Amino acid sequence: MNRDKRQQIFERLREDNPNPQTELEYSSPFELLIAVLLSAQATDVGVNKATRKLYPVANTPQAILDLGLDKLKFYIKTIGLFNTKAENVMKTCAMLIEKHDGEVPNNREDLEKLPGVGRKTANVVLNTxxxxxxxxxxxxxxxxxxxxxxxxxxxxxxxxxxxxxLVPKEFLLDAHHWLILHGRYVCKARKPQCGSCRIEDLCEFKQKTE
Incomplete structure (x- = not known):
């Protein structure tokens, strides 16, 4: 694919959604970090349902530590792998307090040292x-x-x-959200909706659907 096509693709995606946002609900870097930690092999909808109940009760590292492991598990038990995730959340909260004054670090190296935080989670937090x-x-x-x-x-x-x-610089900050939303709602895994896709004429997929 050439540079002009990429430019046009992202111009159209921006035109349709000038201010794309993650579908995870959060009001601080810490809330986002925990939501992303919980979202592995789970849906954003499922995570939001749990955090809507959890965050009014505990939405800082200290508050979650004070809540305790069993109560944390109670709030997130509807999310897949909740036992392992709860343990990682508790360890992450402890490390944030111990090493970062309770603040979420804004660099990859420190983020990836947090329990349960891999490269993908770090990227979401850094970008969003x-x-x-x-x-x-x-x-x-x-x-x-x-x-x-x-x-x-x-x-x-x-x-x-x-x-x-390869993504043109002017689109780099929001490209992550545009591509996720496009994949989630239009360019679906089993049946891409090519017929109603805004970038169908620019896309190089050979087995297009109606």
């Missing part, structure tokens, strides 16, 4: 909470990047690095 150019490649972004030809790659890291290099 701190507005740094980072690309959290989930299944949606991986699929859209390869299927359209925007930034094909054999693995998640390859796609991430190619997106950071």
């Amino acid at each position: 909470a701190f507005r740094q150019p980072a690309m959290a490649v989930d299944t949606h972004i991986f699929r859209v990047s390869n299927r359209t030809g925007i930034a094909p790659g054999k693995n998640v890291l390859e796609v991430e690095q190619r997106l950071l290099r």
Whole structure:
């Protein structure tokens, strides 16, 4: 795919959604970090249902530690892998207090040292909470990047690095959200909705659907 096509794709995505947001609900970097931690192999809808009850009760590292492991599990028990996630959340809260004065660090190295935080989670926090150019490649972004030809790659890291290099700079901060939303609602895994897709004429997917 050439540079002009990429430029046009992101111009259209921006035109349709000038201010794209994550679908996870949060009001601070800490709330976002915990929501992303909980979202692994779970839906944003499911995470939001749990955090709507949890955050009014505990939405700081100290408040969650004070809540205790069993009560935390009670609030997030509807989310997959909640036992492991609860333990990681507690350890993360303890580390934030011990090493970062209760604040979420705004750099990859420190974020990735937090229990349960991998590269993808760190990228979401860096991009969404701190507005740094980072690309959290989930299944949606991986699929859209390869299927359209925007930034094909054999693995998640390859796609991430190619997106950071190939997405025009003016779109870099919001590209992560546009691509996720496009993959979630239009360029779906089993049946992409090519007929109603805004970028169908620019996309290089060969098996287009009606």
